[in-house]
Amino acid sequence: MIVQMRVCVPAELSKLAADCCQQQAGVAEVALHSGASVLPKGDVIVVQVARESVEELMEKLRALDVDTMGSVAASIPEFVLSSRADTAEEAAPGEGSDSVVWDEVSRQTGEESRLSWSFLTFLVLATLLAAIGIVTDSTIAIVGAMAVGPEFGPLAALAVSVVRGNWRLGRRAALALGVGFPAAMLITALVTWLSLPAGLFPRDVLDRASSAEFIYHPGPFSLIVAVLAGAAGMLSVISRRSAALVGVFISVTTVPAAGFVAVALVLGEFAKAAGSALQLLVNLGGIAAAAVAVLYFYRLVTKRLPDGTASRLRRQALRARR
Known part of the structure; x- marks a missing residue:
């Protein structure tokens, strides 16, 4: 199952958030729309990701304070025709029906x-x-x-x-x-x-x-x-x-x-x-x-982030905002 995530981030966090999305296992597509968000002012990232990878990606975005400085919305498309999506689902660990998205x-x-x-x-x-x-x-x-x-x-x-x-x-x-x-x-x-x-x-x-x-x-x-x-x-x-x-x-x-x-x-x-x-x-x-x-x-x-990953992302977010 493919989930579409819409991530609204301030411009200074845009690169970090986009990198997290690209490096996440199970991600099929990442689209960055610079300056697309008016309120709050910033960029919009649209991600196509396998459901079993959603929770881990959400943890990374939360470590960047995206949930407080911007927003994350997720929906399930009715139909996705993409060989990249099929490959992403195969690469993602576990099964989508067994995965928990806690939010x-x-x-x-x-x-x-x-x-x-x-x-x-x-x-x-x-x-x-x-x-x-x-x-x-x-x-x-x-x-x-x-x-x-x-x-x-x-x-x-x-x-x-x-x-x-x-x-x-x-x-x-x-x-x-x-x-x-x-x-x-x-x-x-x-x-x-x-x-x-x-x-x-x-x-x-x-x-x-x-x-x-x-x-x-x-x-x-x-x-x-x-x-x-x-x-x-x-x-x-x-x-x-x-x-x-x-x-x-x-x-x-x-x-x-x-x-x-x-x-x-x-x-x-x-x-x-x-x-x-x-x-x-x-x-x-x-x-x-x-x-x-x-x-x-x-x-x-449920697979958790490796030790130190969340702290490292928080430090990167703090440096980016300075």
Whole structure:
């Protein structure tokens, strides 16, 4: 996979940045546009590089303070016809689908972890759908609620914040989960309470909901499934295979557990409510722990800059700016 990077740099750092790009393994093309940037004033470098070399090149550019004095933008072209690109991909170490671009992962998880109206709306709708599946004993509705739930985004962001030490991202993700789930459960409980006088379902409905028994009976497999789902979800984020996330959503019992807690509390089934609350905590904790483990593994195996390279580049950047 070829990635196109657009690097905006001050004129005094242009040569250093262009040299870094040319010397990077896996680079197919480097184009320098002198004076092309108006704000900030400087040059623009366009680089075609294999995905597996992006992170190393980003580290070099960061050592030159390009991220603070200019900018770096990356995108994936829909189509690249170039024998140089094919050669660059072969020369780059590793596989593109296995490589981690940490800034990309942080940005993606950060966008999906915000406590926004859309996040709250999706979580409320998913929890209500789960509640309907519970009172109607509909497995299809429960599975649909799993697919609609947006909770993996903040959980992935929590994992990224732990591995990268980005506590601002972690606080934002914790806020989304800490406010989102109680709000969704409260609204679901209110709707359940209003539905009882309307006769939409009997008070003993939970005794007949055989399809929902797994929700309030957490066990070893609850944790195992959560761990496997968390690992698969984080791998799908890293490898940009979004289709796999649908399977992750369907395999875990987070949203159905939240819906069951709300329904059970309204109906006075406190033991079942406690069991489903435990199921919710087990799933959330298992997913987050597995995601952290996957990221730590990738951090260990990811190729880093040789010792002293970053310091050498910083010294060169300082001399160039004087």
